[in-house]
Amino acid sequence: MYKNIVVLGGGTAGWMSAVYIAKKWAHKNFRIQVIESDAIGTIGVGEGTVPSIADFFDALGIPEHEWMPKCNATYKNGIRFKQWSSVDGHEDYFHPFYSELDAFHKQALLTSIALRTQGFNTYAHPDVFSVVSKLDQEDKSPISSENYLFKSAYAYHFDAGLLADFLKSKAIELGVEHTVATISDVKLDNTGAIASIISNDGTEFLGDLFIDCSGFKSMLLGRALGVEYISFNDTLLNDAAVTVATEMDSSIPSATYSTALSSGWAWQIPLTHRYGNGYVYSSKYISPEQATIELLEHLNLPEGTPVNHVKMRVGRFAKGWEKNCAALGLAQGFVEPLEATALHFVTQSVIDLVSAIEDANYSDANRDIYNKKLEARFTSTRDYIELHYLANSRTDSKYWHAARSFTPNRRLQRLINAWQRGENIAHVLNEEKVSLQLFSLEAWVYLLAGKGFYSTTNERTLKVAPDNVNVNIERIKQFVNISATHFKSHKLSLENLKP
Ligand SMILES: Cc1cc2nc3c(=O)[nH]c(=O)nc-3n(C[C@H](O)[C@H](O)[C@H](O)COP(=O)(O)OP(=O)(O)OC[C@H]3O[C@@H](n4cnc5c(N)ncnc54)[C@H](O)[C@@H]3O)c2cc1C
Numbered sequence: 001m002y003k004n005i006v007v008l009g010g011g012t013a014g015w016m017s018a019v020y021i022a023k024k025w026a027h028k029n030f031r032i033q034v035i036e037s038d039a040i041g042t043i044g045v046g047e048g049t050v051p052s053i054a055d056f057f058d059a060l061g062i063p064e065h066e067w068m069p070k071c072n073a074t075y076k077n078g079i080r081f082k083q084w085s086s087v088d089g090h091e092d093y094f095h096p097f098y099s100e101l102d103a104f105h106k107q108a109l110l111t112s113i114a115l116r117t118q119g120f121n122t123y124a125h126p127d128v129f130s131v132v133s134k135l136d137q138e139d140k141s142p143i144s145s146e147n148y149l150f151k152s153a154y155a156y157h158f159d160a161g162l163l164a165d166f167l168k169s170k171a172i173e174l175g176v177e178h179t180v181a182t183i184s185d186v187k188l189d190n191t192g193a194i195a196s197i198i199s200n201d202g203t204e205f206l207g208d209l210f211i212d213c214s215g216f217k218s219m220l221l222g223r224a225l226g227v228e229y230i231s232f233n234d235t236l237l238n239d240a241a242v243t244v245a246t247e248m249d250s251s252i253p254s255a256t257y258s259t260a261l262s263s264g265w266a267w268q269i270p271l272t273h274r275y276g277n278g279y280v281y282s283s284k285y286i287s288p289e290q291a292t293i294e295l296l297e298h299l300n301l302p303e304g305t306p307v308n309h310v311k312m313r314v315g316r317f318a319k320g321w322e323k324n325c326a327a328l329g330l331a332q333g334f335v336e337p338l339e340a341t342a343l344h345f346v347t348q349s350v351i352d353l354v355s356a357i358e359d360a361n362y363s364d365a366n367r368d369i370y371n372k373k374l375e376a377r378f379t380s381t382r383d384y385i386e387l388h389y390l391a392n393s394r395t396d397s398k399y400w401h402a403a404r405s406f407t408p409n410r411r412l413q414r415l416i417n418a419w420q421r422g423e424n425i426a427h428v429l430n431e432e433k434v435s436l437q438l439f440s441l442e443a444w445v446y447l448l449a450g451k452g453f454y455s456t457t458n459e460r461t462l463k464v465a466p467d468n469v470n471v472n473i474e475r476i477k478q479f480v481n482i483s484a485t486h487f488k489s490h491k492l493s494l495e496n497l498k499p
Contacts (some may be wrong), residue, residue, distance in 0.1 A: 001362045002209040002324075003030050008183060008197060008220060009213030010036025012046055012343060013329020014158050016056070017211050017350045023060055024354050034171065035197070035205060037182040043215060043330065045243060045310060046160045047269045047276045048340030050438065051153040052098050058346040062170065065497045070166050072271040073158035075254050075490060077132050077142050079339070082259040085451040086393045087289045091123060092448025093441060094255070096132030097142075098137065099152035100439035101483050104488035105129045106442060108471045113449045115469060118422030121462035123473050126449045134484040136255040141493035148486045155340075157269045157276075157313075158255065179205075183214075186224035193323035194220060207359075212327035216313045216334070221320075231315035235386050235406045237399070238264050238336050241310045242291050243278035246299055253418035254490040258339065260392070261294055262286065263399040265338065272494060279310070280337060285399040312336065320374040321367050326353050332374075335381050338388060344438065345381075349374060380435040383412055384444070390416065391453040419448055420455040 007018045018034045025032075057067065067073070078096040085091065096102060109129040116124040127133045132152055135142060142154035172178060181199035190196040196206045197220070212220035221227050233239065248270065257268040266282030279295040286294070292307050316333025320326060329346050352373055356366035388410055394400035408416060411432045418428045425448075426441050488496075 002357055002364075003028075004206065004208045005030060005032045005211065005360070006197065006205050006207035006209070007032070007034045007211040008036075009215060009329070010034055010164065010178075011042035011166065011213060011215060011329060012164050012167075013247070013331070013346045014213035015164045015171055016192070016343070016346050017178045017213060017328050019060060019167045019171040019174065020056070020347075020350045021211075021354060022171055023383070024175050024358075025282070026174060031177070032171075032175070033177045033179060033205065033207075034168075035181050035183060037178045038180050039182050040215075042161070042164065043310065044161065044240070044308065045278060046130045046337075046342060047157050047271065048079075048267070048337070049155040049157070050340060050344045051155045052344050052438075053155055053347060054153075054274070056351075059351070060170070067163075067166055068156070068158070068494070068497055069272075071158040071162040072273050073156045073163075074252055074270050074272055074494060075141050075143070076155040076157050076256060077135050077140075077152070077254045079256045079258055080136060081388075081450065082257060084258075084260045084265075084388070084392050084394070085453075086395060087452030087454075090450065090452030093125065093446065094127050094130060094133035094136055095446045095450070096130045096136075097153045097155065098442075099130075099132045099142075099442065101131040101152065102129065102442075104479070105476050107474060109442065110445065111469065112471045112473075113445055114422065114424070115465055116449070116462075117419055117454060118460070119463055120465040122465045122469065122471065124449060124452065124454065126446045128473065129476060131480050131483040134480050135487055136253070138484060138492050139251045139253050140484065141469075141488040141490040143488060143493050144486045145488065150483070150486075157271055157272055181205075183219065186220060190222065191323070194224060194325050199315075201342075208324060210325040210441040212325055212331045213235070213329045215330045216311075218317065218327055218331040220325045221322060221331060222319055225322050225325055227322050228318040229315055230318055231313075232335065232382060234316055236314050236336050236382075236389070237282040237284065237403055238280045239312050239314065240283045240288065240291070241278045241280045241312060241337075242288060242295055242307050243276065243310065244295065244299065244301065244305060244307045246275045246277055246301065248272070248274055251489070252494065258338065260394060260400075261298060262397045263291065263294075266295060266298055267337070278310075282399060285397070285402070305448055310371055316378050319371045320349065321353070321364075321370050324364065326370075333378060335378065335385055338385050339381070339439075341381050341438065345377065348377065376435055377438075381438065383409070383434065384439045384447070387412060387415070387447055388451075391448055391451045393451065393453070415444070419453070
């Protein structure tokens, strides 16, 4: 029975896992320890999220006004992709999170875009259908005025270091024990499971269940248990990032910006007091020095501005839970940060792990089910991120050619064929059992239509749309403009965060 739980690592993944387990099993008298090294740092990035994180805070019973100001957090309506496409009119587009308001025109969006894929001259850019895209353009919060009935899902941006500190204090309040020690050895028992981990001063930490949150090196799952690693670098080229903070503007954007550069893409994430910026690139196509110069130019910062360099290992372990060890966070795997999904993997994995263990009377009987679910999450997230690269139409560098030149897997090839023939991609997603939980049908459509990934891109060859198409763009624009007036300025809603 899993009663003595040892979490290795005090990064965001370590503290998210510890606090969630401590909250869920508060009355069980289990021992939960977090061991982190003061000699090995945390990754120091990871500031954007997806809406499922709100459910995680709800499950912990922590309201926004308590944690957001302490973590310099802001609201996130979605991601704006800039310069990923060289198709006229598609230089940028927005990927909004779900909104009840956008749902009103979902059918109009799908009809208009479907006709466009069939070669008719209809409205082909998704932004015009979305109130949430308008909120981004006006730096508005996803929180509507009081008494306004329609709600939008949203996520957050935050300072990852401050969030780890905040969750650490919550975990310790809930009885989690915290030890600073650097682990240098792992003892296995005669079944090959982990018996204990040993620090470099000889202290031995015994446990029934080990949660490996040791970052990219995956000290327990990868190194000690030797679980196979599956690299994604045959299709996802980026393996490094350079980061720098910049000053906040007078108004605070409510979205992440992802701008394609010569050999990757740059993020800009607004926190209350600064922007976090980074250039995710492929070291095969650009050196760290050149990437630094390009990032600083992109941000109009002087040469010589201090930056941080990060290496990335993009791939996953074949099993996220082996014997008595489950890895969470970077130790479990990482699909590159384009859609800010890594912390979603942490929260969903710890939720799944706790319920898999509870349902099996605190044993490992549900391990295979857990591993299959995790594999499916990796597969659909990886597919979605790969499609960003396959659908790019930049011609300015070898990197962008290479980024779309890999052979898509069967699912993606089927999806692309269906899209370009003007067929309904919903059927393909359903038949291929692509999980639509994280990326809905609209999200796939936003990606392809936003980038102008149409087989007929020359407007002059387009046919006149049939008369009976029930899409009144002027009325939709009016609806979008009026609806956006019900939402506050982002900056104001952050200032007004109150109990
Ligand atoms: C460039 C980049 C951008 C990213 N952007 C996003 C984003 O926008 N959104 C998102 O959700 N995620 C993002 N991520 C991922 C995100 O940063 C991580 O998922 C998150 O920070 C969790 O990291 P971690 O806790 O798994 O690992 P780490 O932060 O690396 O923490 C590892 C911990 O293990 C401890 N440790 C390691 N070895 C030992 C040892 N031998 N003994 C004791 N302790 C040890 C360390 O001290 C540390 O406390 C990004 C990642 C990268 C690389």
